[in-house]
Amino acid sequence: MTNEEKYINAFVQAFEIDTDKAKTLEFQAIPAWDSVGHMGLIAQLEEAFDIMMEPDDIVDLSSFEKGKEILKKYNVEF
Amino acid sequence: MTLEEFFNLNPYSLDCQAKEKALKDNLLDLTCYHYEKCPEYKKILDKLCFQPSKIKSVSDLPFIPARLFKNYELRSVEKEKIVKTLTSSGTSGQAVSKIFLDANNVKNQTKTLNEIVSSFIGKQRLPLLLLDTELIKKDRTMYSARGAGIIGFSIFGRDSTYALDNEMNIDVDKVVQFFEKYHNEPVLMFGYTYMIWQFIVRVLEEKGLKFNAQNAVLFHIGGWKKLKDQAVDALEFNRRVQGVLGNVKVYNYYGMVEQLGSVFVECEHGHMHCSNYSDVIIRRSKDFSEAAIGERGLIEVASVLPTSYPGHLILTEDEGAVLGVDDCPCGRKGKYFKIFGRIKNAEIRGCSDTYEKR
Numbered sequence: 001m002t003n004e005e006k007y008i009n010a011f012v013q014a015f016e017i018d019t020d021k022a023k024t025l026e027f028q029a030i031p032a033w034d035s036v037g038h039m040g041l042i043a044q045l046e047e048a049f050d051i052m053m054e055p056d057d058i059v060d061l062s063s064f065e066k067g068k069e070i071l072k073k074y075n076v077e078f
Numbered sequence: 079m080t081l082e083e084f085f086n087l088n089p090y091s092l093d094c095q096a097k098e099k100a101l102k103d104n105l106l107d108l109t110c111y112h113y114e115k116c117p118e119y120k121k122i123l124d125k126l127c128f129q130p131s132k133i134k135s136v137s138d139l140p141f142i143p144a145r146l147f148k149n150y151e152l153r154s155v156e157k158e159k160i161v162k163t164l165t166s167s168g169t170s171g172q173a174v175s176k177i178f179l180d181a182n183n184v185k186n187q188t189k190t191l192n193e194i195v196s197s198f199i200g201k202q203r204l205p206l207l208l209l210d211t212e213l214i215k216k217d218r219t220m221y222s223a224r225g226a227g228i229i230g231f232s233i234f235g236r237d238s239t240y241a242l243d244n245e246m247n248i249d250v251d252k253v254v255q256f257f258e259k260y261h262n263e264p265v266l267m268f269g270y271t272y273m274i275w276q277f278i279v280r281v282l283e284e285k286g287l288k289f290n291a292q293n294a295v296l297f298h299i300g301g302w303k304k305l306k307d308q309a310v311d312a313l314e315f316n317r318r319v320q321g322v323l324g325n326v327k328v329y330n331y332y333g334m335v336e337q338l339g340s341v342f343v344e345c346e347h348g349h350m351h352c353s354n355y356s357d358v359i360i361r362r363s364k365d366f367s368e369a370a371i372g373e374r375g376l377i378e379v380a381s382v383l384p385t386s387y388p389g390h391l392i393l394t395e396d397e398g399a400v401l402g403v404d405d406c407p408c409g410r411k412g413k414y415f416k417i418f419g420r421i422k423n424a425e426i427r428g429c430s431d432t433y434e435k436r
Contacts, residue, residue: 026181027181027185028161028162028181028184034161034162035162035184035188035226035229035230036229039229039232039233039238042233052203052236053203054201054203055192055196055201055203055233055234056192056201058233059185059188059189059192059233062185
């Protein structure tokens with residue numbers, strides 16, 4: 001799986017949504033992405049890329065696009 | 079000062095003068111904003127003859143009693159924008175407060191809590207032992223302040239482990255495993271004061287069990303009323319926690335559902351501190367004038383965070399006294415204070431105080 005695929009897959013798994021929906025998603029845009037769901041997403045991303053994110057980055061990860069930007073800090077290239 | 083500018087500062091860096099100016103401007107803007115956006119709030123302020131030009135200091139700003147959130151649905155954004163409705167921890171028979179949050183408000187609360195807590199424990203995410211049950215998973219859109227506190231705190235940890243089962247029994251094996259797995263590294267714990275006392279400390283003492291945390295930090299919140307009835311003060315609480323859990327640094331914090339995020343944390347000298355994001359004003363109950371340093375009165379809490387509901391200036395039903403300003407030996411700037419507890423005849427409503435024994 002490419003990083004792009006892994007990344008999308010984390011959203012799909014965390015929120016039980018399809019790929020197209022994932023790509024435009026923002027925090028709180030769907031009921032599943034609330035504060036509880038957010039920690040689920042973080043767990044998926046951390047496992048997929050074998051990283052541990054800082055609290056600042058967890059807070060800032062507020063959309064699908066923003067998350068990609070943040071993951072670059074952890075040497076995840078897209 | 080804008081919220082973004084606050085986020086760029088160490089959360090305890092502003093001295094009294096700088097903070098008064100930053101907060102006065104910010105809170106006055108917020109007051110005018112809510113005045114425009116929330117019709118019920120406007121009515122109240124009109125009754126109080128609110129005039130922005132007359133505001134010279136934070137203590138001049140109009141405040142509303144916390145219990146108004148029980149009687150009215152106060153909201154400054156359209157209903158569709160609300161993503162989370164928090165309810166206060168009222169016991170049965172008591173009305174509950176409702177706090178309406180939009181996505182932006184939720185984010186700012188989390189961000190602020192992060193700034194405050196990480197100034198105590200660093201940015202490293204530590205293994206987290208939650209001294210509670212996994213009750214937050216039950217209801218998602220309307221969760222209680224207790225659930226919100228747990229979720230809000232879990233960004234500071236990893237491998238979140240719940241110490242209590244659904245029946246509030248301590249899962250000894252799970253906790254043993256947790257401490258064994260992380261015996262070489264610092265761990266973080268979080269819970270509600272009374273729950274920790276009742277379901278962890280007392281139970282372990284009765285069973286004669288002791289854990290041996292090597293290097294742990296515990297944050298706890300939620301009210302002392304029930305513990306006071308049992309004549310347990312903070313020192314006794316800390317001593318007994320350490321007696322059953324091991325080497326634990328204990329931090330108590332004070333917060334309320336109306337102002338999540340901008341919490342007040344007690345430092346190593348036993349003083350509650352206001353961060354840059356918040357302030358307390360102690361008011362005399364006879365005329366609501368500002369009390370002098372050391373004088374006991376009602377606690378008004380101010381926070382720069384509430385934007386989707388007019389909860390930025392609230393008179394609580396707790397009594398306290400300011401102990402000093404800018405000169406705590408811990409080095410944190412701003413006011414530090416002491417909380418005496420709920421005033422007589424007020425409702426019981428701390429998160430842990432409302433837990434009813436079945």
